[in-house]
Amino acid sequence: MSSVAMQIFNGISLGSVLLLVAMGLAITFGLMRVINMAHGDLIMIGAYVTYLMQVIFVQYIPEQFFDWYFILAIPAAFIIVAGIGMLLEFTVIRHLYGRPLDSLLATFGAGLILQQLIRTIFGAPNVGVQSPSFLQGSLEIFGLYLPFSRLFMIGLVIVCLGGLFIYLYRTRQGRRVRAVMQNREMATCVGISSRKVDSLTFAMGAGFAGVAGCTLTLIGPIGPTIGLNYIVDAFMVVVVGGVGALTGTVIGALGIGVFNTFFEYWTNASMGKVLIFALIIAFLQWRPSGLFSMKTRSLD
Amino acid sequence: MKKYKWGIALFSSAFILSACAAGDEAADTGFGEASAGEDEQSDSEENSEEVVVDEDSIPVGLLHSLSGTMAISETSVRDAVMLAIDEINEDGGVLGKEIVPIVEDGASDEPVFSERASKLLQQDDVAAIFGTWTSASRQAVLPVVEEHNGLLFYPVQYEGMESSPNIFYNGAAPNQQIVPAVEWLFDNVGDSFFLLGSDYVFPRTANQIIQAQLDDLGGEVVREEYTPMGHTDYNTIISHIRDTEPDVIFNTLNGDSNVAFFNQLADAGITSDDVTVLSVSVAEEEIRGIGAEVLEGHYASWNYYQTTDTPENDTFVSNFKEAYGEDRVTGDPIEAAYFMVYLWAQAVEEAGTTETDAVREAASGITFDAPNGPVEIDGDNQHVYKTVRIGEVQGDGQFEEVWNSGEPVKPDPYLETYDWAEAIQ
Helix, strand or coil, X not given: CHXXXXXXXXXXXXXXXXXXXXXXXXXXXXXXXXXXXXXXXXXXXXXXHHXXXXXXXXXXXXXXXXXXXXXXXXXXXHHHHHHHHHHHHHHCHHXXXXXXXXXXXXXXXXXXXXXXXXXXXXXXCCECCCCCHHHCCXXXXXXXXXXXXXXXXXXXXXXXXXXHHHHHHHCHHHHHHHXXXXXXXXXXXXXXXXXXXXXXXXXXXXXXXXXXXHHHCCCCCECCCCHHHHHHHHHHHHHHHCCCCHHHHHHHHHHHHHHHHHHXXXXXXXXXXXXXXXXXXXXXXXXXXXXXXXXXXXXX | CHHHHHHHHHHHHHHHHHHHHHHCCCCCCHHHHHHCCCCCCCCCEECCEECCCCCCEEEEEEEECCCCCCHHHXXXXXXXXXXXXXXXXXXXXXXXXXXXXXXXXXXXXXHHHHHHHHHXXXXXXXXXXXXXXXXXXHHHHHHHHHHXXXXXXXXXXXXXXXXXXXXXXXXXXXXXXXXXXXXXXXXXXXXXXXXXXXXXXXXXXXXXXXXXXXXXXXXXXXXXXXXXXXXXXXXXXXXXXXXHCCCEEEEECCCCHHHHHHHHHHHCCCCCCCCEEEXXXXXXXXXXXXXXXXXXXXXXXXXXXXXXXXXXXXXXXXXXXXXXXXXXXXXXXXXXXXXXXXXXXXXXXXXXXXXXXXXXXXXXXXXXXXXXXXXXXXXXXXXXXXXXXXXXXXXXXXXXXXXXXXXXXXXXXXXXXXXXXXXXX
16 A cells, blocks of 8 residues: 555655656757757756856855755856756757748757867866755655755745746736747737747746756756756657647646556566556547646647 | 858858867868879868878877767777877887878767778778777778778776677676676675666676576666666666565666666665675766766776876876876776787787787787786787776775775686576577
């Protein structure tokens, strides 16, 4: 019994990782329809920002404040990666809206540049980030061991989602974003600057990738190519959830997380991956546009 | 909109081109030069330096992944080979000639390995190739060196069950790493084993061997798990570990997955006091990426550690650090890459020529005082006699040796001397 409960927790925890990884992509690919292959590399940059923050703290800040580096790294990763995203949008993607195949190639190239940049600065080997002491170890209740790092990630993903929902659905700026994404021409007719909206939205998507990168340092390796580990999962979540639907992304991530963990528990890791992909293929036959599809009157 | 089109096309192609160029920066000799009509010897670039090969020099090939996922491990191995070549050249070279390294990038991609290997053998006419890391890349180069009757020196421990006349295996065979480790764990830690590995040929073969050996010793395998390369979520595996409560986890995970596994194991509150993990692919270099604090108290089985106490190792470590920086560490494959150049050089001196058949003939029985202790080439299977060492990870990321075999162990890639291994193909 407790092992089933443990697996449910593991599933939710994997779902939260998937959601963190996919949230940025749900904006850049989901809302903006840019096939953003650089998403994984933006995640990687977020992880390196965290590493850099740790190095700065070790060298310049008294030791008792060390744990704070991680708290500071989250907004720092968001801002720095959002800045890189804005630059990327300004130089490349701006010229490619409505041309998905070209944006696929160009963002893939941009991703390779980011990888090589990091390799030149930090070297090819992986770097190590030490988790802050308050996230080490696990909480023991009813014979279950819930790692603090996983609980933290679940909490963080809820905070990020809440922020994103409020921004998109409760603010003027968010309404402009939705308007431009749903019908660009009509939105510009009523006086919304689509350039400004595009730039801000892409930067925000990139910023969430940075936050994902920052938290992934708690559980995984940090190297120039880690983006590749996550990019497929991220696209999978967004496609299953339904392109353009944030609710779909949330349910898609949790569903894939829970199913994947149980499949893996009953079989093994490789077979679990096979089964989850088989399930997704079958699911997309049934609902080609994902769990939730956005109804619009625009002509695609 | 029209006027953008050209700009966009330029932008995207410029981006992609520069990315590709960056990826291959280290060594790309390209086809262009070859077809430009320069005949005879090589005229390749290595880090944009001109390599001139004339009568007073011997070209050798270095074939490692300098880009892609394996670059993490393989760039250090390339550095070690370069160090050995420099040292030999300073001492007057081989047969009075200078060794000239020609560096190629395998790019973590097997077809590239085999194509680069034929380029080295056909176009550059190299005397030997030092290179490859994964079994897959070695097996991609194998048919090429056999066809051209070239020589490959391979620096990494592997699963055994192979013996090509054109390859010298300088890493440990299973009986020089896995078999003694299982024996030591069975005697000192416990008899229930959890086998965890990446899903490819080395872990699967290794676990077949461990299973057969434990059947013979009277131990038990409680569970066998494989995860895809690059897997990063080990919570479910950790649930299985809790359920089965093994004494030992025998870890054959490769690459990045180790970071995720050890971190999540520590987060789940499982320490080296609860279960002992012994790894065969975690050396000093990898510890730096995983973090020493989560590995402390766990074990590894190798033939060499940076802390191995021999006079040769003191010199080797200080030379390596002097050449590449104080913060660099050495490790088993790095050391093997270093001494294999010396073994080749001695075999060439002995043979009086770089001709493959003569070198192979002369190589049998060649000995060298390597940093790990004395090594000797076994002429029967072209593997190397090496001392087996089991080490415990310390807080500073270095190993403390807890056991060694006392003398170099004869390599036995097919495990012919073990009765229990008959069923393994």
